[in-house]
Amino acid sequence: MANKAAINKKDIIHLLEEIAIYLELKGENPFKISAYRKAAQALETDTRALSEIDDWSSIKGIGKGTQGVITEFLNSGESETLELLKQEVPEGLIPLLDIQGLGGKKLAKLYQELQIENKADLQAACENHQVADLKGFGKKSEEKILAGLENLNAQPDRLPFDAVRGVRQNIETALSAMKDVKRFSIAGSMRRMRETVKDLDFIIATEQPEVVKEQLLQLADIKEVIASGDTKVSVVIEDHYDVSVDFRMIRDDAFATTLHHFTGSKDHNVAMRQLAKARGEKISEYGVENIETGEVTTFDSEKAFFKHFDLYEIPPEVREAKGEIETFKQPHPLVTLDDIKGDLHMHTTWSDGAQSIEEMAQFASEKGYAYIAITDHSKFLRVANGLNEKRLREQREEIERVRQLFPELTILAGVEMDILPDGTLDFDNDFLQELDYVIGAIHSSFSQTEEEIMTRLFNAMENPYVKHIAHPTGRIIGKRDGYKVNMEQLIQKAKETHTILELNANPKRFDLNSDWIKLCQEQGVKITINTDAHSKETLEFMKEGVGIARRGWLKKETVVNTWTLEELQAFWKKKQE
Ligand SMILES: [Zn+2]
Ligand SMILES: [Zn+2]
Numbered sequence: 054m055a056n057k058a059a060i061n062k063k064d065i066i067h068l069l070e071e072i073a074i075y076l077e078l079k080g081e082n083p084f085k086i087s088a089y090r091k092a093a094q095a096l097e098t099d100t101r102a103l104s105e106i107d108d109w110s111s112i113k114g115i116g117k118g119t120q121g122v123i124t125e126f127l128n129s130g131e132s133e134t135l136e137l138l139k140q141e142v143p144e145g146l147i148p149l150l151d152i153q154g155l156g157g158k159k160l161a162k163l164y165q166e167l168q169i170e171n172k173a174d175l176q177a178a179c180e181n182h183q184v185a186d187l188k189g190f191g192k193k194s195e196e197k198i199l200a201g202l203e204n205l206n207a208q209p210d211r212l213p214f215d216a217v218r219g220v221r222q223n224i225e226t227a228l229s230a231m232k233d234v235k236r237f238s239i240a241g242s243m244r245r246m247r248e249t250v251k252d253l254d255f256i257i258a259t260e261q262p263e264v265v266k267e268q269l270l271q272l273a274d275i276k277e278v279i280a281s282g283d284t285k286v287s288v289v290i291e292d293h294y295d296v297s298v299d300f301r302m303i304r305d306d307a308f309a310t311t312l313h314h315f316t317g318s319k320d321h322n323v324a325m326r327q328l329a330k331a332r333g334e335k336i337s338e339y340g341v342e343n344i345e346t347g348e349v350t351t352f353d354s355e356k357a358f359f360k361h362f363d364l365y366e367i368p369p370e371v372r373e374a375k376g377e378i379e380t381f382k383q384p385h386p387l388v389t390l391d392d393i394k395g396d397l398h399m400h401t402t403w404s405d406g407a408q409s410i411e412e413m414a415q416f417a418s419e420k421g422y423a424y425i426a427i428t429d430h431s432k433f434l435r436v437a438n439g440l441n442e443k444r445l446r447e448q449r450e451e452i453e454r455v456r457q458l459f460p461e462l463t464i465l466a467g468v469e470m471d472i473l474p475d476g477t478l479d480f481d482n483d484f485l486q487e488l489d490y491v492i493g494a495i496h497s498s499f500s501q502t503e504e505e506i507m508t509r510l511f512n513a514m515e516n517p518y519v520k521h522i523a524h525p526t527g528r529i530i531g532k533r534d535g536y537k538v539n540m541e542q543l544i545q546k547a548k549e550t551h552t553i554l555e556l557n558a559n560p561k562r563f564d565l566n567s568d569w570i571k572l573c574q575e576q577g578v579k580i581t582i583n584t585d586a587h588s589k590e591t592l593e594f595m596k597e598g599v600g601i602a603r604r605g606w607l608k609k610e611t612v613v614n615t616w617t618l619e620e621l622q623a624f625w626k627k628k629q630e
Contacts, residue, residue, distance in 0.1 A: 060127060061588055062096060062103050063407035068126055068135065069093040069119065075138035077157035078146055080165050092119035097438055100402050100448075102409030103127075145171025152201035154194065162187065176202055208294050211249035213531035214597075215560035220296045221253055223273065231268050233261040235305050240315040244369045246600040248530050248563055252297035256312045258305040269300050303338070306351040309358050311338045320374035321367075328362055328378060370567075370604040387603045388582075390596055392615040395424035398469065398492060398523060398555065398583035399592070403448050404429035405437040407588040410448070411455045414464055416589050424463035424618050426490040427452060431479040433471035434496055440468065442484050449487075463618055465489035469523055472509045474498035478516060485518035492555075494523035495536060503537040510543060514552040517629045521553035521581050524564040532561075540569055547578045551627040553613055556582045556605075558598025559591065567605035574611045579624070581613045 073089035095114025099106070106112070109120045126132045149160055149172065163169040166187060167178050175198065178184050185195040221239060228237045234257055238244070241254035259265045262283045269286045270278060276295060279287035286300040303311045314322065314337075326336050335342045340349040341361060352358040356366040365381045400406030401413055408416075410427055417425045429448070430439035440448065449466045456464050467490030471479045474497055478485075485491055493513030495506070513519045525543060528535030547554050554573055557564045562585075565573070570580050582598040584591055602612060609615045613624065 060103070060130065061407040062402060063588060065103070065123055065126060066093045066096050068132055069096070069122070072122065072132070072135050072138065074150065074157045075135065075142050078142045078161045078164060079138065080161055088116060088119060092116070092123075097405070100409075102402055102412050104412075105409065143170035145174075148172070148205065149175060152198060152205060154197055155201065159189070162189065172202060172205065209249075209531060211251055212294050212296065213561070214243070214246075214248050214250065214563070215530065216294055217243070217250060217253060217292075217296050218560060220290050220292050220298070224253070224255065224290075224298065227268075227272055228255065228257065231265060233259050233264045233268075235259055236308060238312050240312055241317065244316050245318065245372060246370045246567070246597075246604045248566065252299060254315050255298070255300045256308065256315055257300055257302045258308040259302050260304070262302040265302055306353075307339045309352040309355050310336070310340050313355055313358055314338045316369050316372060318373050321372035321377070324374050324378050325362070332362075368603055370600060371606060386608065388599060388607050388609045388612050388615060389603075390599045392609045392612070393422075393582065393595055393599065394617065395422045395426075395463075395614050396584055396586070396592065396595065397424075397426040397465070397467075397490065397521065397581050397614055398428050398557075399425065399586040400429050400469075401427060403444070404434075404439055405587060410451055410464075411458065412589070413586070413592075414455050414459050414462060416592055418459050418462045420592070422462060424465065424621075426465040426467040426492075428467040428469040428490065428492050430496075431468050431470040433473055433479045439471070439479075442480065445488070467491060469494050470513075470519070471496055472513045474501070474505075474509075476505075476509045476512045478513060478519075482516070482518065485516070488518070490520060491516075491518045492521055492523045493519040495527055499527060499533075499536045501536065503539055506536045507539055507542055510538070511546055514546050514550045519552065520625055520628065521555050522547075523555050523583075523585070524557040524562050525554055525569075526564050528564055529561050530563060535564070540572075544569075544573055544576050544578050547573070548576055551624065553579045553581050553624075556580050556598055556602055558582055558584045558594040558601070560594065560597050563597075563601050567601050570602065570605035570607060570611075574605070574607055579613045580607060580611055583614070 069089045070093050073086050076086045076089065091114045095112050099112055109115050109123055122132055122134050146160060146164060149155060150157065163175065163178070163184070167183055169175050169178055179195050179199045182195065184190050184198060185192045221243065228234050237255055237257045239253065240256050241252070242250045243253060257265060266281060266283060266286055270281060272288065274291045275288045276291040277289040279289065284302055288298050290296045290298055301311060301315065329336045329341065333344050335344055340351040342349045350361065352361065359366050363382065364378065365384050367377050367381045368387055371377045396417065399413055401408060401410050406429070413425065413427065430437040432439045432441040445468060452464055452466045466488055468488055469492045472493050472495050473479060495509060510522065513522060526535035526538050546552070554565060556570055573580055580602070582595065582602055584594040584598065586592040586594065613621055
């Protein structure tokens with residue numbers, strides 16, 4: 054159940070919506086269902102943080118019943134209403150909600166009229182054309198459902214970074230608590246910050262492999278044990294996808310070389326081995342062997358390992374045999390998390406975020422940031438409770454109040470402004486000039502032609518107030534490709550107009566990707582790494598964002614949110630010249 058202390062407004066909205074879905078599946082009366090939806094909606098539009106709400110009944114749209122559910126959840130972190138519903142509605146129905154076009158209402162009908170309770174039932178009903186015969190469905194929607202079912206079953210060959218993040222975190226927490234684990238690290242493509250991974254690899258230094266092995270086999274959610282030797286344990290962990298995880302246990306003196314070996318990439322390792330061979334040496338997992346004498350040298354860190362070959366430490370993110378060995382003969386510092394001075398894209402309860410402006414300021418200040426931009430959605434984006442001119446002006450007053458509380462933090466009053474399908478912007482220049490920070494973003498009409506998309510982007514970039522373009526391609530890794538951007542043109546235009554491009558650090562997006570930001574840097578285009586945070590936790594995505602930036606070889610100078618506010622302001626001025 055939810056961690057009581059960490060409950061935020063989004064969790065409550067989610068709970069209310071979940072209850073509504075279950076009620077719908079159960080076939081409850083529409084008034085009851087709509088009461089939960091209304092309450093969720095009311096909370097979504099209320100701009101206060103959870104801690105600021107003391108009288109729930111004063112919120113229009115929240116009745117006695119829903120208020121009871123909310124208070125119970127807040128006090129206990131649980132909801133009996135939801136738990137009871139979960140017992141009444143077949144478990145197998147819930148995953149079916151992920152099928153496109155199959156909402157609660159339709160699914161309820163399938164459940165009630167065709168007794169469909171799970172994937173297999175639905176598959177059979179479609180194949181027998183029972184679904185097509187059902188009122189409100191038809192042949193077309195039956196075909197769609199069948200196609201959707203296929204996607205539902207499919208485990209992709211490579212899993213999106215974000216899809217395995219949780220499994221990785223749980224394992225790292227468990228490893229940290231094992232007292233016979235001397236040190237450990239993630240390896241493989243996840244360590245190199247690839248956007249998709251085949252499996253997870255962990256390297257563990259231990260003197261007690263048998264003990265650690267037994268503990269590994271006790272990890273949560275193990276679906277299958279593939280191998281359990283004294284040097285290697287392989288398991289499949291059941292999560293949203295099945296995730297294969299390999300653990301390699303070695304002595305501490307071989308940790309650095311084993312880690313290097315299993316971090317890869319394969320091509321990087323080949324290049325390193327050639328380098329060694331030319332010196333009469335051989336690299337293995339256990340160290341570096343002098344071919345003539347047979348003597349093996351071990352290292353206490355990867356840094357020492359690289360130094361042995363007269364190289365500066367090559368960051369895992371660039372170990373792809375793309376010139377790193379040549380480059381790192383000299384120091385070549387890439388941007389680090391410590392360089393980051395602020396975050397220029399985040400949401401609050403004023404649009405679709407979970408936390409108030411004050412809370413976001415508090416978290417940013419705890420992180421030691423010098424500046425942040427509050428950039429809630431603009432009015433076009435109704436689903437996200439986007440702000441119009443009037444509400445943005447009201448928000449600015451609130452920002453002004455919060456500024457007094459955090460004098461060391463500069464809070465920019467901004468907006469993530471929609472670029473409309475016809476290419477116009479959601480606000481006119483008279484209004485935009487009132488704001489400290491304007492982001493241009495596309496959230497609609499993804500299927501437009503490249504020409505239409507580029508016209509929209511160009512319009513935003515030519516606007517003197519638009520400082521950066523958010524998530525420039527709109528892709529969601531493994532889910533959607535985004536709209537048709539001509540990237541060369543975009544980069545060229547960014548250069549001409551001094552518009553900054555975003556590296557959206559949300560692991561679902563990583564947009565722009567590491568290849569494009571590399572090209573940006575080569576072309577002299579500046580990048581801003583932003584979390585696009587909608588809650589406290591997601592402010593932490595900066596770490597992943599910096600990882601992608603490093604994978605794109607970005608240096609500190611390219612990343613504008615490593616600059617001081619004064620440097621930033623000087624750059625923004627260029628736009629208006
Ligand atoms: Zn956005
Ligand atoms: Zn956003």
